[in-house]
Amino acid sequence: xxxxxxxxxxxxxxxxxxxxxxxxxxxxxxxxxxxxxxxxxxxxxxxxxxxxxxxxxxxxxxxxxxxxxxxxxxxxxxxxxxxxxxxxxxxxxxxxxxxxxxxxxxxxxxxxxxxxxxxxxxxxxxxxxxxxxxxxxxxxxxxxxxxxxxxxxxxxxxxxxxxxxxxxxxxxxxxxxxxxxxxxxxxxxxxxxxxxxxxxxxxxxxxxxxxxxxxxxxxxxxxxxxxxxxxxxxxxxxxxxxxxxxxxxxxxxxxxxxxxxxxxxxxxxxxxxxxxxxxxxxxxxxxxxxxxxxxxxxxxxxxxxxxxxxxxxxxxxxxxxxxxxxxxxxxxxxxxxxxxxxxxxxxxxxxxxxxxxxxxxxxxxxxxxxxxxxxxxxxxxxxxxxxxxx
Ligand SMILES: Cc1cc2nc3c(=O)[nH]c(=O)nc-3n(C[C@H](O)[C@H](O)[C@H](O)COP(=O)(O)O)c2cc1C
Numbered sequence: 001x002x003x004x005x006x007x008x009x010x011x012x013x014x015x016x017x018x019x020x021x022x023x024x025x026x027x028x029x030x031x032x033x034x035x036x037x038x039x040x041x042x043x044x045x046x047x048x049x050x051x052x053x054x055x056x057x058x059x060x061x062x063x064x065x066x067x068x069x070x071x072x073x074x075x076x077x078x079x080x081x082x083x084x085x086x087x088x089x090x091x092x093x094x095x096x097x098x099x100x101x102x103x104x105x106x107x108x109x110x111x112x113x114x115x116x117x118x119x120x121x122x123x124x125x126x127x128x129x130x131x132x133x134x135x136x137x138x139x140x141x142x143x144x145x146x147x148x149x150x151x152x153x154x155x156x157x158x159x160x161x162x163x164x165x166x167x168x169x170x171x172x173x174x175x176x177x178x179x180x181x182x183x184x185x186x187x188x189x190x191x192x193x194x195x196x197x198x199x200x201x202x203x204x205x206x207x208x209x210x211x212x213x214x215x216x217x218x219x220x221x222x223x224x225x226x227x228x229x230x231x232x233x234x235x236x237x238x239x240x241x242x243x244x245x246x247x248x249x250x251x252x253x254x255x256x257x258x259x260x261x262x263x264x265x266x267x268x269x270x271x272x273x274x275x276x277x278x279x280x281x282x283x284x285x286x287x288x289x290x291x292x293x294x295x296x297x298x299x300x301x302x303x304x305x306x307x308x309x310x311x312x313x314x315x316x317x318x319x320x321x322x323x324x325x326x327x328x329x330x331x332x333x334x335x336x337x338x339x340x341x342x343x344x345x346x347x348x349x350x351x352x353x354x355x356x357x358x359x360x361x362x363x364x365x366x367x368x369x370x371x372x373x374x375x376x377x378x379x380x381x382x383x384x385x386x387x388x389x390x
Contacts, residue, residue: 009256012211012235014105015150015179017077019047021256022235024213027052027081034070035280040246044253047079052109055084055093056384067288069102077104085122085383087139094143106144108137110155113188119365121380124156124188127169131377137176150179157200159364160189163371166200167207174210182213182237188364192357202231213237219352221251221262240356244309246273267314268342274310278303278333300327309355313347316340
């Protein structure tokens with residue numbers, strides 16, 4: 001794929017913001033914190049969404065939630081994802097965001113397939129209740145628009161193949177005044193299994209006038225160009241593909257600018273990236289901690305989950321991998337990284353391969369009577385989680 005085969009590439013417009021390249025780091029709970037986003041931003045342009053924040057926790061001024069809303073001084077636009085199920089609570093949360101100038105863009109999460117969320121009618125279950133969905137998005141846009149803060153929605157295709165919602169929900173979101181709609185080309189029942197349906201993304205693009213963002217299975221920069229060519233989308237959303245590979249954003253910038261170079265870092269270069277990532281997490285946790293020693297340990301603990309992704313495909317022994325995944329300090333990390341062979345070339349077998357979650361399809365748990373009552377717009381009981389990032 002070359003840039004010349006890709007239809008007119010333009011900056012992605014989200015309200016007053018122009019984003020080039022048209023690349024979005026997908027919100028990922030437990031991953032896309034301020035440290036990880038800085039690491040990715042150091043590689044290339046785009047918009048980098050923070051971890052999901054629940055509207056209930058924000059309205060209740062939960063201290064952990066407030067700490068999670070952290071952005072770099074140079075991070076623009078500051079992009080925040082909210083999860084909510086109650087139009088009034090969502091509007092109140094959005095008002096807090098705009099009144100306290102906490103973010104420049106708000107994304108609403110309607111894609112979460114986790115049973116504890118869908119069984120209460122939240123996340124990927126909610127667009128099925130079309131009137132509630134429309135009320136919720138309208139309430140968020142009404143609260144954000146006086147401050148000029150664009151609202152977007154991120155959703156899945158539907159609950160399962162027999163209960164698809166994406167075109168209707170996309171049109172409703174457009175009607176409500178969103179700046180863009182992102183579609184992950186899977187149903188909730190698929191979770192992260194199989195392959196994302198890019199044809200569905202093309203269908204949504206055809207149906208809407210507002211920008212459409214395509215999400216699902218972009219593992220390499222050239223996959224992003226392929227998605228644009230296949231679907232005509234206005235931008236791409238990158239989730240698992242950048243886990244242990246933040247340089248994917250450099251490749252994406254090159255690809256969207258029509259340049260052929262793609263990064264294939266040696267193990268030595270990967271080790272430097274790992275060190276930078278850990279250091280940024282430590283900075284983040286030290287900034288948020290009363291006790292700096294504790295901050296270093298917490299930052300290192302947060303880094304552990306990334307180790308296997310960085311080393312995927314490299315010939316590194318099990319014991320060294322295990323030790324790296326148990327670090328408690330940067331000094332320990334340096335010592336262990338020093339044991340890696342810096343000249344080891346990047347494993348081509350790891351290119352284009354799924355990484356992160358790839359679980360099997362599963363039953364979608366829903367509240368009783370959910371599927372039989374599309375037009376009921378009662379706010380589901382207890383579906384507003386009061387903690388964030390789950
Ligand atoms: C660890 C993890 C956490 C995620 N957390 C969120 C989230 O909080 N909000 C959301 O909208 N999507 C979340 N997602 C879904 C991603 O944003 C994205 O839609 C999905 O991974 C598909 O894109 P991909 O194929 O590029 O990974 C999460 C995905 C993963 C793997």
